[in-house]
Amino acid sequence: MTTLQLKGLTKAYADFKAVDDLSLTLKDGEFLSLLGPSGCGKTTTLRMIAGFITPTEGTILLDGQEISSPSGVVPPEKRQMSMIFQSYAIWPNMTVAQNVGFGLRMKKLPKAEIDKQVREVLGVVKLDHLAGRYPAELSGGQQQRVALARAVALQPKVMLLDEPLSNLDANLREDMRSEIKRMHVEYGITSVYVTHDQSEAMAISDRIAVINAGRIEQLEAPHRLYSRPRTRFAAEFIGRTNLIEGRRQAGKMIFPSFTAPSSGGADGPLLASVRPQNLRLLPRSGAAPSEPGTLFLPGRVEERIFLGERWDYGLSLDGGQTLRAAGPPEEEFPEGSIVWIALPEAAVIPVEDMPALEAAE
């Protein structure tokens, strides 16, 4: 059983807080991502967990034992954690098998035991046939698999991964992403994964902490985060969306171009999110179709871009509002098409936190 707790973790450089009062608890075997734009404090957080940086405030506990606080840190090599970086950091003068067995030799395990574990891990990452090669004879993806295998072979309590895929090209990134996921399923090592790529975080994580300027904006399972973003930042950062400003009043959400029922919440200014793929286009000639729970908004296709797996539409509503919509590739609504935009009422998601609107009141 491994639990990792960060409590009020803060790292300040002069009066700038790179990490600001960050608290979270990882469950045993959980795969958690820290997701946010460059400079938001992800690496600083990870390096505090690893023991390379001493927090200015707050503590880190591993299995209930304090391992970091402003008054001292357990050194990295005594934490039973493995870290994987963007640069592969494997030994150029050792073969694949020697690289993977390196940490086990340091632990002075019997040779037979080391060979067995190395073989097993290499099998899992599908590198058994390359065991005798040197890093210079491997592709980037293979080198990163070696780094992964080496980290896993040590059976650490916690794996820390800092943007491990960002040096790989797009196709390879997806393969490696599945590889990391598979390793995690196989070994169940509690993991903290740092990335600025939301699709990567979604594909791989049990939970995602969305980080903005050193603070957690929202911490939730990927599908929850996607379907119920709670801040403007989280809504914009996780997938593409339409953010619409309006008001909640007398059980309704009122926007410039339409009104939808509200399932609760206080009256006042409101920010709502509508995902592009929840909108559907229909040709508009006569009266609006009627379907319970769906709004049909008169609009026009102003722009469309073919993205291969879908169309990306820029729409204008007759009320003046603009929306992005996604449509299947076989669909034919050229620019200038007059359309009904079908909008399920349930797809209008209120975003709870509205600092910008509140400030404007």
Ligand SMILES: Nc1ncnc2c1ncn2[C@@H]1O[C@H](COP(=O)(O)OP(=O)(O)O)[C@@H](O)[C@H]1O
């Ligand atoms: N040693 C340092 N001294 C001063 N500022 C730092 C130092 N390390 C990081 N920072 C700043 O802290 C912020 C967070 O950095 P970092 O954790 O590397 O972000 P991320 O990994 O999310 O891109 C950045 O603005 C960075 O410039």
Ligand SMILES: [Mg+2]
């Ligand atoms: Mg970083």
